[in-house]
Every structure is written in structure tokens, then in C-alpha cells.
Amino acid sequence: MGGRGALALLLGLAGWVACAARPLSVHAAEAGVSYSTWIVSSDTVMLRFVLPAAEANRLAGSAIPVLTVSKLGDYLLEHTAVTASGRDCPAIDQGYDLGRVDPVRVGAELYGFEIVFRCSAPIRSLVLENRALFDRVPGHVDFARIEAGRRFTDQLFTAGRQRVRIPNISDAPAASLGAYVRLGIGHVLRDAGRLCFLTVALLVVMHRPRRILLIIAGLVGGYAVALAADAGGLVVSNRALIEAFIGCLIALYALAAIAPQLARPVIATRGWPLLLLALAIVAAGLRAAGPALLLAGGGLLSAGFLAAIRRPGARTPGAGASAGILLALPAVIFGFLDGFTLQSLLAPLELAFSSRVRMAIGYDLGALLAEAGIFAIAAGAVALASGFMRAGGFGRADGVMRSSGLMRSSDLMRPGDLLAGLAVQTAATRRTLLEVLTAAILAGLGTFWLVTRLHT
Amino acid sequence: MTDATLVKQPRAAARPGRFARLRRRLLDERTRLEWMLPAGGIIIGLAVAGAGLFRPAARPTIAVPPGYVALVNQKGILTSDFIAQTQAETGVGFNQTTQAKRRHVLREMIDEELLVQRALSLDLPETTTEVRDAMAAAVNAQVAAPLLEIEPTDEELRTFYDRHRAKYTIGGTMTLRDLVMHYGTYADADQSLPQAESDAAEAVYQLRSGAAIDYVMEHFGFVDSGRVSDGEELDFAAKIHLGAKLYPVATALNAGQISDPVVTADGVHVLVMLQRQLPRPAPFSAVRDQVYSDFRAEQKQRASEENLRILRSQAQILLAPGQSE
Numbered sequence: 001m002g003g004r005g006a007l008a009l010l011l012g013l014a015g016w017v018a019c020a021a022r023p024l025s026v027h028a029a030e031a032g033v034s035y036s037t038w039i040v041s042s043d044t045v046m047l048r049f050v051l052p053a054a055e056a057n058r059l060a061g062s063a064i065p066v067l068t069v070s071k072l073g074d075y076l077l078e079h080t081a082v083t084a085s086g087r088d089c090p091a092i093d094q095g096y097d098l099g100r101v102d103p104v105r106v107g108a109e110l111y112g113f114e115i116v117f118r119c120s121a122p123i124r125s126l127v128l129e130n131r132a133l134f135d136r137v138p139g140h141v142d143f144a145r146i147e148a149g150r151r152f153t154d155q156l157f158t159a160g161r162q163r164v165r166i167p168n169i170s171d172a173p174a175a176s177l178g179a180y181v182r183l184g185i186g187h188v189l190r191d192a193g194r195l196c197f198l199t200v201a202l203l204v205v206m207h208r209p210r211r212i213l214l215i216i217a218g219l220v221g222g223y224a225v226a227l228a229a230d231a232g233g234l235v236v237s238n239r240a241l242i243e244a245f246i247g248c249l250i251a252l253y254a255l256a257a258i259a260p261q262l263a264r265p266v267i268a269t270r271g272w273p274l275l276l277l278a279l280a281i282v283a284a285g286l287r288a289a290g291p292a293l294l295l296a297g298g299g300l301l302s303a304g305f306l307a308a309i310r311r312p313g314a315r316t317p318g319a320g321a322s323a324g325i326l327l328a329l330p331a332v333i334f335g336f337l338d339g340f341t342l343q344s345l346l347a348p349l350e351l352a353f354s355s356r357v358r359m360a361i362g363y364d365l366g367a368l369l370a371e372a373g374i375f376a377i378a379a380g381a382v383a384l385a386s387g388f389m390r391a392g393g394f395g396r397a398d399g400v401m402r403s404s405g406l407m408r409s410s411d412l413m414r415p416g417d418l419l420a421g422l423a424v425q426t427a428a429t430r431r432t433l434l435e436v437l438t439a440a441i442l443a444g445l446g447t448f449w450l451v452t453r454l455h456t
Numbered sequence: 457m458t459d460a461t462l463v464k465q466p467r468a469a470a471r472p473g474r475f476a477r478l479r480r481r482l483l484d485e486r487t488r489l490e491w492m493l494p495a496g497g498i499i500i501g502l503a504v505a506g507a508g509l510f511r512p513a514a515r516p517t518i519a520v521p522p523g524y525v526a527l528v529n530q531k532g533i534l535t536s537d538f539i540a541q542t543q544a545e546t547g548v549g550f551n552q553t554t555q556a557k558r559r560h561v562l563r564e565m566i567d568e569e570l571l572v573q574r575a576l577s578l579d580l581p582e583t584t585t586e587v588r589d590a591m592a593a594a595v596n597a598q599v600a601a602p603l604l605e606i607e608p609t610d611e612e613l614r615t616f617y618d619r620h621r622a623k624y625t626i627g628g629t630m631t632l633r634d635l636v637m638h639y640g641t642y643a644d645a646d647q648s649l650p651q652a653e654s655d656a657a658e659a660v661y662q663l664r665s666g667a668a669i670d671y672v673m674e675h676f677g678f679v680d681s682g683r684v685s686d687g688e689e690l691d692f693a694a695k696i697h698l699g700a701k702l703y704p705v706a707t708a709l710n711a712g713q714i715s716d717p718v719v720t721a722d723g724v725h726v727l728v729m730l731q732r733q734l735p736r737p738a739p740f741s742a743v744r745d746q747v748y749s750d751f752r753a754e755q756k757q758r759a760s761e762e763n764l765r766i767l768r769s770q771a772q773i774l775l776a777p778g779q780s781e
Contacts, residue, residue, distance in 0.1 A: 297507070
């Protein structure tokens with residue numbers, strides 16, 4: 001088995017692991033977020049906790065709002081606490097028949113609760129504790145805001161940081177940039193969709209490893225444009241559709257990898273765009289404007305992209321650079337779309353410009369670091385596999401299983417060395433088969449995500 | 457036909473057709489098209505997909521729009537409301553109010569808007585009885601408002617009066633004694649209900665036979681219930697005083713008649729009707745105001761019922777097992 005064939009198998013397995021392993025979420029929305037606002041005044045701390053409905057229903061095990069509210073209220077009371085100057089601040093009864101947790105209305109598809117903690121003396125130093133949901137979803141993140149008078153700071157509660165210490169309430173510290181970087185890294189590493197996209201991107205550039213740099217550059221460009229658009233506050237993204245479109249990009253890259261290996265590449269290059277356009281017509285018939293536009297756009301993009309990378313001029317020696325840039329286009333789009341993840345997560349908080357940009361820079365930087373890290377590991381794996389095969393592979397010193405791509409075939413195809421030539425062909429065939437198989441799996445997976453996420 | 461005509465003349469070289477020219481031109485442009493078509497597909501595809509993926513962000517309103525006097529968390533306070541509120545608080549025309557008073561009113565209105573927003577955030581309509589009552593009343597008033605805007609004609613009122621003639625009477629009076637025999641209390645511990653009923657029946661017999669009221673009271677242990685006054689009472693007053701159980705019994709009696717024993721919570725009652733003037737139908741002109749008020753009340757009731765009928769038809773109402781409405 002050739003080095004690149006082994007890498008293809010590795011990538012395929014990584015794709016499957018990404019999708020099958022339980023701790024990974026199928027897409028970013030399932031990682032779970034909540035929002036808390038801690039308003040400090042005199043001797044009280046009012047906590048407003050906001051939870052998306054999907055997360056709340058999952059936690060309460062019920063889609064009936066009345067039951068969900070009741071269970072969540074009790075759960076939050078048990079999992080939040082405030083300590084001031086070393087003394088516990090108990091949650092107080094809020095009068096009427098409310099008890100200690102007051103359900104509040106905070107918007108559609110959101111559950112809100114207010115708890116008032118009263119301390120025995122005016123507050124100077126504080127410890128805010130939020131253990132909610134981390135026991136159920138380890139990747140859960142709570143975006144917190146601490147307000148004291150007119151000052152406010154943004155904080156994060158994560159599984160590894162369930163307590164925030166504030167030595168001086170008049171100068172509450174904000175979460176560091178590193179915290180958002182870690183969040184961005186976790187976002188990529190925990191999300192099956194993102195990992196599958198990276199896997200398929202590696203598959204596309206496997207034969208020319210230097211093009212990984214172009215893919216990374218494309219991602220950087222995409223994130224930068226998204227950051228600029230987010231900072232400008234020009235557009236609001238539809239998160240569900242973005243996740244669906246990432247499925248489309250996975251399939252598109254997979255088809256770009258598969259097409260050259262097929263006897264009739266037209267099936268892939270024309271069939272896929274036509275399928276998307278047909279689905280767009282169906283969606284339009286169902287009066288789903290957003291999905292219809294997405295599918296139609298995806299169809300046109302796919303048709304243009306697949307035609308561009310297959311056109312005769314693209315294979316001429318001088319067109320290598322432009323073809324490489326073209327291959328980075330889905331990465332640019334992916335980076336751009338992924339750059340809106342934090343914006344959609346933070347939407348209920350209605351943050352100030354400076355806070356939003358700071359968080360987005362850290363988050364996107366973390367995502368980029370994770371993606372670059374994955375590419376670096378893959379490149380390292382290729383190098384190792386190549387070296388291993390050059391050294392004789394699995395003890396087959398005759399070289400029959402040497403990687404054909406890393407060694408000139410003319411070296412092996414000496415006159416009379418027919419057996420070695422056949423072996424090289426066999427290895428190449430196996431490698432091609434593995435690549436096609438892996439790409440086909442990822443294309444299917446991308447299509448599945450596209451359709452199911454649009455449906456939901 | 458001459459030979460010359462039979463000889464096929466060589467045709468001039470055929471000019472390429474429009475489609476052929478277009479085809480040739482496209483072939484000439486092929487290299488450029490190989491770039492342009494995919495690029496066009498990509499650009500248009502991205503634009504179309506972008507239209508589905510993104511929408512323009514709502515821009516927060518940073519200037520108060522015309523017709524509004526203030527924006528509180530993007531919710532507007534109408535200038536017309538502000539003028540009306542200022543006039544209501546000062547009792548003079550808006551132009552005659554001072555700047556200080558206007559500022560004061562505006563501050564109050566902003567405070568009120570903040571409190572209303574907070575109330576909605578706290579979901580008070582769901583949790584607080586007073587808010588729910590006020591909201592229900594407001595909805596009823598709103599659905600009745602179109603009906604109440606139209607003044608009823610005298611003809612309509614008279615039709616209503618005719619339909620409910622029994623309700624509009626005047627002059628009904630009664631003078632009666634309400635005798636009660638208590639039982640089972642501390643003072644009457646030895647008196648059981650059956651015994652009291654038996655004694656009351658005997659007392660009624662004697663009264664109807666012509667025995668004096670004072671004699672019967674003393675003999676059987678009756679006392680005045682104190683529910684009615686000694687003199688003449690209007691029917692509506694007697695209805696209030698006697699209560700729902702005794703009043704119908706009283707209205708059935710003519711002067712000089714004695715009722716059967718009536719058991720209530722405080723004892724066994726016997727009513728003696730001394731004088732009775734039956735109510736007479738009131739003429740429309742005498743009760744027009746009351747008819748108008750009842751007519752309006754019925755309109756409100758009808759509008760509310762119709763509204764509820766529509767709401768119920770559109771609602772999904774689930775009752776727990778064993779419950780009914």
C-alpha cells in the first residue's frame with residue numbers, strides 16, 4: 001500500500017471517527033451554549049440565565065414548556081451560587097408564589113430565569129459559580145456578563161472553569177483572549193462537520209501537499225472577510241442554513257477529488273449540480289425560500305467550480321497556480337461561513353462592538369490554529385508514511401509496495417522488471433480505490449448533512 | 457423550355473446562416489468562455505446562496521422617528537399619547553403647559569414604559585392575577601368598542617324593553633313578619649331539626665286558624681329573625697334582606713297568608729304577609745335609563761361571547777383526564 005493510499009485510508013477513518021465518536025457533535029449547534037448576566041448592586045446579585053429552547057428541552061427531557069420551566073428552575077437553583085467575602089449569598093424568595101426562581105420571558109426559542117442572591121454585607125469581592133449543564137454536556141459554554149453599576153465585563157464559564165473570582169467588584173476582570181482561542185480550537189475539534197471538511201480538503205490536495213498552504217490561506221481569507229462583515233454589523237447569518245451549506249462544501253470538495261478518478265467524470269461534475277438544482281426546485285415548490293436559494297446557489301457554484309477545475313486549460317503546466325487558487329475557493333467560503341459561528345452564538349447577548357470583535361478575533365484565531373494543526377499533523381503523517389515506504393514498507397524490501405507517487409515509476413519500470421511494474425500498478429489501483437472510496441463516503445455524508453439540516 | 461434553362465446554374469457560395477455564425481463565434485471565443493462560464497456560475501452561485509444564508513442586519517434606530525416623542529429600548533412613545541397625557545394631568549390645553557410640566561410628564565411616561573417592558577419580561581400576564589384580570593377586561597372592552605360606538609335608537613331600546621318587560625316593574629311592596637325558630641345552638645341544645653320542623657308546622661296550623669302572632673311566638677319559641685324592618689319594604693329591599701331562599705316564598709304570598717315552614721341555616725322560618733302590593737309594569741319612559749344600561753351590557757356580553765367563540769375555535773385546549781368545563 002502506497003504512502004498516499006495509507007493517508008487516504010487514514011483520512012477516511014478520521015472522517016468516520018469524526019462522525020461516529022460520541023463526544024463529537026454532529027454540528028456546532030449541538031455543543032450547547034447558554035447566557036448568564038450577573039448584575040451586582042449593593043448587597044445583591046441578580047442572575048439572569050438564558051438557555052436556548054433546544055438545550056432546555058434536552059436537559060429537562062421534555063418538550064412541554066410548563067414541565068421544562070419547572071425542572072430547569074430547580075436545576076439552576078442547585079447549580080448556581082454566589083459567595084461574597086467568603087460567605088455564601090443565599091437565593092431569596094421573590095414573593096408572590098414565585099419562589100426563589102422567577103421564569104422570565106426573554107424571546108422566542110429561549111428560556112429565561114432570574115435568581116436573586118442576597119449577601120449579608122455590601123459586596124466587595126465575589127465568587128460566581130455556575131455548574132449548570134457541564135455535567136450533562138462537557139463541551140457546553142456559558143457566555144457570561146458581569147454588570148456592576150455602569151461597568152460590565154464579559155466572562156466565560158466552561159467545564160474547566162465553573163467559578164469566576166472577582167477580587168474587586170469595581171474592577172471585574174474580563175475573560176482573556178486565550179479563553180476565546182481555546183473555545184475556537186474546541187469548536188473545530190469537537191465538530192464532526194468541520195473535521196470532515198478538513199479531511200476532504202486534505203484529500204483534494206493530497207497529491208500536491210504544498211497546496212495545503214493555499215487551503216490555509218483560503219481559510220484565513222474567509223475568516224478575515226467574515227470578521228470584517230461581523231464587525232460592520234451588516235448581515236445576520238442563518239445558522240441552520242450555514243451548517244447545511246458546509247455539508248454542501250464537503251460534498252463539493254469530495255466530488256472534486258473523485259471526478260478525475262472516474263471513468264465518466266461527467267456523472268459527478270454535472271450530476272451533482274443538477275441534483276442541487278432539482279432540490280432547489282422542490283424547495284421552491286414547498287415555499288422554503290432560504291433553502292431554495294441555498295440549493296440553487298450551491299448548484300451554480302458547484303457547476304462553475306467543477307467545470308473550472310476540469311477545463312483543459314487548468315491542466316496545462318502554466319495553469320497550476322491558478323488551479324491551486326481555484327481549489328482554495330471552497331476553503332475561503334468555509335472560512336467565511338465558519339467565521340459567523342460566534343456571531344450567531346452571541347446573538348441573544350446583543351454585545352457591544354468592541355466586545356464582539358475581541359471575542360470573534362480570539363475565536364476565529366483558535367479555529368484557524370486548530371485547522372492548521374490538523375493540516376500539520378496530516379502533512380507530518382504523509383512525510384512519515386513516505387519515509388517508511390522508502391525504507392521498505394512492511395518488510396517488503398523488493399519495493400513492490402513502494403509508493404508510486406513518491407518514486408519515479410521509470411526507476412521500477414526497467415526492461416525485464418515486469419513483476420515490479422505490475423506491483424506498482426496494483427498499488428496505484430489500490431490507492432485510487434481508497435481515495436475514491438473515502439471521497440465517496442465524504443460526498444455522501446456532506447449530501448446527507450445538506451439535506452437533513454435543510455429539512456430541520 | 458430551352459437548354460439554357462435546363463442547365464443547372466452554379467449557385468453562389470452559400471452564406472453561413474445566423475446559427476452557424478454564432479457557433480463559429482462561440483468556437484472562436486471558446487478559450488475565453490471556458491473561463492467565463494465557470495466563473496460566472498461560481499459568482500452567481502455565491503450570490504444566490506448568500507441571499508439564502510444571510511439577511512441584512514436590523515439597524516437600531518438612533519433617531520426618534522416623526523410622530524414619536526421618545527424611544528425606550530426601541531419602543532416608541534407616541535407624540536399624540538404624550539399630548540393627551542399632558543393635557544389629562546394638567547387639565548389645560550397642551551400649548552398652555554409649561555416646559556417643566558411636559559418634562560415631568562415625559563419622564564413619567566418613560567418610567568411607565570420601562571415598567572411595562574419589565575412586566576412583560578417577568579411574564580406578569582401569565583403569573584399575576586390582577587394583570588390577567590385587567591387584560592381580559594381590556595380585550596372585552598376592545599371587542600365591544602365597535603358596537604358601543606353606535607348609539608342605540610329608541611326603537612331598539614323599546615324592542616329590548618318589550619323583550620324583557622318582566623324585568624322593568626315599579627311599586628312592589630310588602631309588609632311581613634319573619635318568624636324563626638332556632639335549633640341546635642347553645643341556647644337551643646335540646647331542640648333538634650325534626651322537632652323544630654314539627655313545632656313550626658303546628659305553629660303554621662295555628663296561625664292559619666287565626667291564632668295571634670305574639671301568642672304563637674311565645675308558645676312555640678319563635679323570635680323575629682330581624683331580617684326585615686317592621687314597616688313596608690320595597691320588593692328589591694326585601695329581596696336583599698330575605699335572601700335567595702326566603703324571598704321567592706314571600707313573593708308567592710298575598711296579604712294575610714302564612715308560608716309553610718322554611719328551613720335555613722339559622723333555623724326554621726315562617727313568613728306572615730301582613731300587607732302586599734304587587735309590582736306593576738313600569739312604562740318605558742320611566743325606566744329608559746335602566747333599559748339603555750341593560751341594552752349596552754347585553755351588547756358587551758354578546759361581543760365578548762362571540763369573541764370567545766372565535767378564540768375557542770382557533771385554540772387547542774387539552775383537559776386532564778376526569779376534568780370537564
